[in-house]
Amino acid sequence: MSILVYIEQADGAIKKTSLEAISFAKALADKEGGDVTAVALGSIDQGELGKTGSAGAAKVLHVNDEKLNAGVIQAHAAAVAQAFEKVGAKTLVLAKSSLGDAVAARLAIKLNAGLVSNVTDLPDTGSGYKVKRSIYTGKAFAETELSTDNKILAVKKNAIDLKTDGADAAVENFEVSLDESVFAAKITSTDQATGDILLPEADIVVSGGRGMKGPENWNLIEDLAKELGAATGCSKPVSDIGWRPHHEHVGQTGVKVAPTLYVAVGISGAIQHLAGVNSSKYIVVINKDPEAPFFKAADYGIVGDAFEVLPKLTEAVKALK
Amino acid sequence: MKILVCITHVPDTTSKIQFTDNNTKFDKSGVQFIIGPYDDYALARAVELKEQTGGSLTVLNVGEAETEPTIRKALAIGADDAIRVNAFPKDSLFVAKQIAHYAKEGGYDLILMGRESIDFNGGMVHGMVGELLGMPSISPVMKLDIEGSTAKMAREIEGGKEYLEVSLPFIAGCQEPIAEWKIPNMRGIMSARTKPLNVVDAVSDETATSVVEFQLPPAKGDVKLIDKDNVEELVRLLKNEAKVL
Numbered sequence: 001m002s003i004l005v006y007i008e009q010a011d012g013a014i015k016k017t018s019l020e021a022i023s024f025a026k027a028l029a030d031k032e033g034g035d036v037t038a039v040a041l042g043s044i045d046q047g048e049l050g051k052t053g054s055a056g057a058a059k060v061l062h063v064n065d066e067k068l069n070a071g072v073i074q075a076h077a078a079a080v081a082q083a084f085e086k087v088g089a090k091t092l093v094l095a096k097s098s099l100g101d102a103v104a105a106r107l108a109i110k111l112n113a114g115l116v117s118n119v120t121d122l123p124d125t126g127s128g129y130k131v132k133r134s135i136y137t138g139k140a141f142a143e144t145e146l147s148t149d150n151k152i153l154a155v156k157k158n159a160i161d162l163k164t165d166g167a168d169a170a171v172e173n174f175e176v177s178l179d180e181s182v183f184a185a186k187i188t189s190t191d192q193a194t195g196d197i198l199l200p201e202a203d204i205v206v207s208g209g210r211g212m213k214g215p216e217n218w219n220l221i222e223d224l225a226k227e228l229g230a231a232t233g234c235s236k237p238v239s240d241i242g243w244r245p246h247h248e249h250v251g252q253t254g255v256k257v258a259p260t261l262y263v264a265v266g267i268s269g270a271i272q273h274l275a276g277v278n279s280s281k282y283i284v285v286i287n288k289d290p291e292a293p294f295f296k297a298a299d300y301g302i303v304g305d306a307f308e309v310l311p312k313l314t315e316a317v318k319a320l321k
Numbered sequence: 322m323k324i325l326v327c328i329t330h331v332p333d334t335t336s337k338i339q340f341t342d343n344n345t346k347f348d349k350s351g352v353q354f355i356i357g358p359y360d361d362y363a364l365a366r367a368v369e370l371k372e373q374t375g376g377s378l379t380v381l382n383v384g385e386a387e388t389e390p391t392i393r394k395a396l397a398i399g400a401d402d403a404i405r406v407n408a409f410p411k412d413s414l415f416v417a418k419q420i421a422h423y424a425k426e427g428g429y430d431l432i433l434m435g436r437e438s439i440d441f442n443g444g445m446v447h448g449m450v451g452e453l454l455g456m457p458s459i460s461p462v463m464k465l466d467i468e469g470s471t472a473k474m475a476r477e478i479e480g481g482k483e484y485l486e487v488s489l490p491f492i493a494g495c496q497e498p499i500a501e502w503k504i505p506n507m508r509g510i511m512s513a514r515t516k517p518l519n520v521v522d523a524v525s526d527e528t529a530t531s532v533v534e535f536q537l538p539p540a541k542g543d544v545k546l547i548d549k550d551n552v553e554e555l556v557r558l559l560k561n562e563a564k565v566l
Contacts, residue, residue: 010479070483071478071483073448073457073458073459074451074457074458077452097479098460098461098476098477098478098479099478101437101444101445101448101460102447102448102458102459102460102494103448104445104448105413105444105445105446105447105448105449105451105452105458106448106449106451106452106458108413108414108445108448108449108452108529109417109449109452109453110452113529114414114529114530115413115414115443115445115529115530116530117442117443117444117445118442118443130533132536134442135440135441135442135535136332136338136439136440136441136442137439137442138538139338139537139538140338140340140535140536140537140538141535141536141537141538142441142532142534142535142536143532143533143534143535143536144530144531144532144533145530145531145532145533146529146530147528147529147530147531148529184457184487184488184491185457185459185485185486185487185491186485186486186487187483187484187485188484188485188486189483189484190478190481190482190483190484191481191482191483191484192478192480192481192482198479198480199479199480200479200480201479204565228566246463246477246497246498247477247480247481247482252334252358252439253358253359253496253497254497260565261559261563261565261566271334271335272334272335275334278538281563281565282559282563282565284555284559285544295544295546296541296544297541298544299541299542299544299545299563300544300545300546300547300555300558300559300563301544301545301546301547302546302547302548302549302552302555303546303549304549305549308549309549309552312552313552313555313556316552316553316555316556317556317566319553319556320556320560320566
């Protein structure tokens with residue numbers, strides 16, 4: 001039996017988090033038997049679709065309809081539901097994201113499926129079907145049992161290592177029939193930082209807080225981020241004052257990140273900020289106040305002035321290469 | 322315009338999370354409960370929209386009697402009346418079914434809620450209600466204006482924003498900076514005491530998921546401090562010990 005994976009694209013490129021979702025589904029299929037079929041919506045070229053194979057997909061259903069390039073929530077849900085039926089799948093896997101969450105919720109009703117979001121580990125199918133998910137904004141976990149035949153798992157970043165050794169996937173064109181009503185919400189334009197590494201998907205994040213003293217000093221954060229190949233983030237006060245845009249706000253009510261390395265500079269570490277970063281593998285804190293609560297949540301720390309430490313650190317990273 | 326805002330009753334963001342009864346129940350001792358922060362943004366925007374367009378603003382919560390102080394706070398902030406579906410919110414599907422039923426009964430033009438609750442972080446209820454009612458569902462919405470029967474919105478996507486238009490009625494999951502949180506004033510608090518809070522029964526007992534056990538993350542080890550004049554050591558540790566560079 002196939003596991004279906006709903007994958008997302010941005011400008012024709014498949015998102016890395018979606019490839020991780022494929023690897024998650026592949027590991028699940030290896031455990032339970034069966035294979036992985038991905039469903040891709042909108043204009044994506046064949047070579048890019050083939051990449052799903054290296055992550056673990058045996059086949060990709062490609063709905064080559066440019067009306068689906070944008071993330072129209074209802075239309076995506078309708079198309080994925082048709083793919084689910086076509087494949088005869090019982091399980092749908094997707095990456096947790098702004099669009100993924102919105103689409104998955106509608107699919108849960110369409111497919112009569114139990115939906116678990118923020119999944120952090122492969123399901124335990126020994127007795128019943130239990131899935132571990134992150135709750136209380138990363139402050140706890142819940143072992144959650146699904147009682148439905150059909151299941152949807154929205155996987156959190158870093159739940160599994162990305163597989164890169166699979167053979168190319170077979171690409172199959174897939175026609176869907178979409179009622180005009182699913183395009184009721186019209187996307188008129190998008191406003192997106194291009195060329196940058198997207199914060200929610202970044203492997204390394206460098207964030208600045210009020211300790212940076214003003215937006216004019218952000219070049220120090222950006223220089224280090226550039227050397228590390230990292231995305232930049234900020235604390236809530238910084239986005240509230242308008243030093244940085246809202247989509248860079250990391251924390252309880254902002255973006256929750258799960259990088260392998262999180263570097264916090266001049267951020268005291270309020271509990272609301274920690275809630276957005278506690279899924280990071282390693283945390284480095286740079287703060288001139290040795291009593292900053294963030295040090296308690298850090299793996300490595302430097303007590304020092306950001307304006308002195310950052311340029312030296314950027315140089316040291318550069319020297320490594 | 323008839324607006325419905327669905328709110329959650331959740332532990333304050335600074336709460337220490339602990340569990341009791343063999344890790345099967347949330348430990349409420351010493352915990353202060355609040356309107357979900359995202360729901361609070363939705364409520365604040367709804368109050369502003371009602372001021373602009375007139376009409377009514379109803380809040381709805383699925384919860385047991387203990388949630389009434391939270392509901393009264395929403396009334397103090399500016400809702401006209403409230404509905405409490407008298408049931409423990411067992412899972413997202415359970416909550417969505419109650420909301421869909423009472424939303425349909427009330428014939429609302431606009432249904433707002435937070436993008437997610439801050440206890441279970443599912444972020445599913447708005448989409449489920451949308452599908453149950455056959456209405457568009459948009460989330461996470463960071464800007465919302467109503468012009469006649471059309472809504473103009475900005476939705477947050479990874480690394481940016483997407484602008485949308487949709488006709489009423491529809492459902493939105495909201496987040497900052499859609500509006501500033503409103504703090505109830507004395508007049509609001511006084512009038513909230515006498516505003517109608519209707520307690521109704523659950524209309525469905527259907528669930529799809531249940532929590533078997535809660536777990537806390539493993540304790541973090543001590544921080545390794547590196548001298549500020551020896552940042553090369555940090556880079557070395559990140560490369561050789563943590564293996565992240």
